[in-house]
Amino acid sequence: MNGAGNDFIVVDNRDLSLSKELDGDTIAALCDRHRGIGADGLLAVAPAENGADFKFRYYNADGGEAEMCGNGARCFGRFTAHLGDAVLDRVTFETIAGTLADDMVVDNVRIAMSEPKDLKLDTGVKIEGLEATLSFLNTGVPHVVAFVENLDDTDVVEHGATIRFHEAFAPAGTNANFAKVLEPGHIAIRT
Numbered sequence: 001m002n003g004a005g006n007d008f009i010v011v012d013n014r015d016l017s018l019s020k021e022l023d024g025d026t027i028a029a030l031c032d033r034h035r036g037i038g039a040d041g042l043l044a045v046a047p048a049e050n051g052a053d054f055k056f057r058y059y060n061a062d063g064g065e066a067e068m069c070g071n072g073a074r075c076f077g078r079f080t081a082h083l084g085d086a087v088l089d090r091v092t093f094e095t096i097a098g099t100l101a102d103d104m105v106v107d108n109v110r111i112a113m114s115e116p117k118d119l120k121l122d123t124g125v126k127i128e129g130l131e132a133t134l135s136f137l138n139t140g141v142p143h144v145v146a147f148v149e150n151l152d153d154t155d156v157v158e159h160g161a162t163i164r165f166h167e168a169f170a171p172a173g174t175n176a177n178f179a180k181v182l183e184p185g186h187i188a189i190r191t
Contacts, residue, residue, distance in 0.1 A: 001043075001075045001078070001079060002075070003071040003072065003074045003075040003078075003109075004071045004074070005071075005191075006040045006041070006069070006071040006072065006191070007038075007039050007040055008039050008040060008041050008042065008043050008072055008075050009030055009031065009037055009039045009041075009042045009043070010042075010043045010045070010075065010076070010079050011042060011043070011044045011045065012045045012083070013044045013045055013046050013057075014045055014046065014047055014054075014083075016046065016047070018044075022042075022044060022057075022059075023063070024059075024062075024063030024064060025063060026063070027042050027059045027061075027063040028061065028062055028063035030042060031059075031061035031062075031063075032061075039061060040060075040061055040072075041058060041059055041060050041061055041066075041069060041072055042058075042059040043056065043057075043058060043059075043072050043075060043076050043079070044056075044057040044058075044059070045076070045079070045080055045083070048093070048094055049094060050094055050099070052092040052093050052094045052099050053080065053088070053091050053092045053093060054076075054080050054091065054092075054093045054094070055093060055094045055095075056068065056072075056073060056076050056093040056094065056095045056100075058072050058073075058095070065096075066096075066141060067095060067096040067097040067140050067141045068095040068096065068097045068100070068140050068141055069141065070111065070113065070139065070140075070141075073093075073095070073100055073102065073111050073113075074102060074109040074111050075109075076091075076093060076102070077091045077093070077102025077103075077104070077109045077111065078102075078104070078109050080093070081102070081104050087104070088104070089103065089104050090102070090103050090104070091104075095140065097114060097140030097141065098114050098140065100112060100113060100114070100140075113139055113140060114139070114140045116137050116138060116139050117137075117138050118136065118137065118138040118142075119135075119136070119137050120135060120136040120137075121133075121135050122134070122135065123135065123136050123144065123168060124168075125144075125163075125166060125168045127146075127159055127162050127163060127166075128162075129155075129158075129159070130146065130148070130154070130159045130162075131148070131149070132146035132147055132148050132178075133146070133147065134146050134163065135147075136169075136174070141175060142169065142172065142173075142174040142175065143174060143175045143176075143177055144163050144169070144174050144175070144176050144177065145177045145178075145179055146159070146163070146176070146177070146178050146179070147179050147180065147181065148178050148179070148180055149180070150180075151178060151179070151180040151188055151189075151190060154178050154190065156176075156178055156190045156191070159176070159178070160176035160178075160191070161176075163176040164176050175191065176191065177189055177190070177191050178190045178191070
């Protein structure tokens with residue numbers, strides 16, 4: 001399943017029968033693009049514990065569990081909206097970052113995310129070979145955004161890994177996003 005360019009493996013684990021199999025090594029092997037199915041991450045549907053419709057467990061491609069993923073949450077909503085006898089217009093789900101909701105809008109999914117926090121417009125972090133100011137924002141998951149002049153030629157893989165694992169964002173790391181303003185109100189982004 002994919003959302004906004006990210007692709008995910010989705011696992012229905014409402015009966016918890018796969019809980020032991022969903023370990024970090026197995027998830028990393030499944031997400032490996034050369035030896036597995038290949039994906040940016042794995043979405044696991046689990047039973048809710050605190051009154052929501054479902055619990056959303058998100059795992060990055062390296063097998064590590066994360067608080068949530070915005071594009072993954074949209075896919076999660078679309079998938080879970082179709083699990084019952086009737087298609088749901090709204091799905092609520094628990095994440096490590098809190099309870100979120102997805103609304104099904106025609107062929108799209110609109111997510112009501114938690115309020116962003118910890119905004120730093122300039123982290124002061126410099127990355128060799130990257131001319132950009134790095135801004136930080138936590139949307140339930142930490143993100144760094146680097147606004148660049150030439151988005152197409154930016155080495156997202158190399159610079160993204162450097163940012164993700166930079167000591168300034170340790171120990172958990174951060175998601176790395178590269179953006180360019182196209183015109184007022186419109187940006188292009190690569191992750």
